[in-house]
Ligand SMILES: Cc1ncc(COP(=O)(O)OP(=O)(O)O)c(N)n1
Ligand SMILES: Cc1nc(C(=O)O)sc1CCOP(=O)(O)O
């Protein structure tokens with residue numbers, strides 16, 4: 001059963017602030033750091049999540065996840081080019097995959113992932129995307145096509161949008177900006193948890 005609330009953070013410090021609010025699934029999405037800093041943060045996040053019984057997902061850096069015995073990675077389409085899926089499988093590392101169109105979804109499902117993500121469901125401020133917002137009809141379509149594979153919705157999500165996205169068929173909702181930019185990110189995290197529990 002996929003956790004409904006999926007928090008994504010850009011630094012281990014944020015993870016340490018927000019996971020104790022009750023987060024059960026958190027992605028560490030580090031960009032632009034050298035290998036030493038990257039691994040330092042992954043180790044800290046791994047050990048912190050173990051204590052707090054949260055599932056850590058490492059974005060992009062599947063080799064570091066393997067080396068540091070992290071159990072879950074998220075890979076985008078470009079990340080998938082270099083990923084050693086047999087090695088991940090041998091090590092029992094679970095993986096989620098990004099998808100944005102039907103070819104990507106077909107390719108992702110052929111790898112039997114632990115989830116597929118569809119985005120951006122709504123416009124996102126986080127990064128420039130070459131896909132227009134997918135909308136809720138596409139969420140519903142993805143759910144039908146993904147079958148038993150859990151579906152994560154991502155992109156421009158706010159607590160107000162959660163009920164519609166879940167009603168359309170998403171199993172889980174992933175968020176960066178709405179929490180990252182909140183005046184009180186701890187309170188906003190608790191609000192996400194409350195909305196996702198209802
Ligand atoms: C849950 C989830 N879905 C999608 C993404 C995006 O992954 P990717 O396309 O590889 O882009 P970056 O996040 O690496 O910029 C994600 N990280 N998590
Ligand atoms: C990192 C990312 N990947 C996406 C995809 O569609 O693959 S959308 C996205 C940004 C999600 O963040 P926010 O909650 O800030 O919009």
Ligand SMILES: [Mg+2]
Nearest residue numbers: 060075076079
């Ligand atoms: Mg990536």
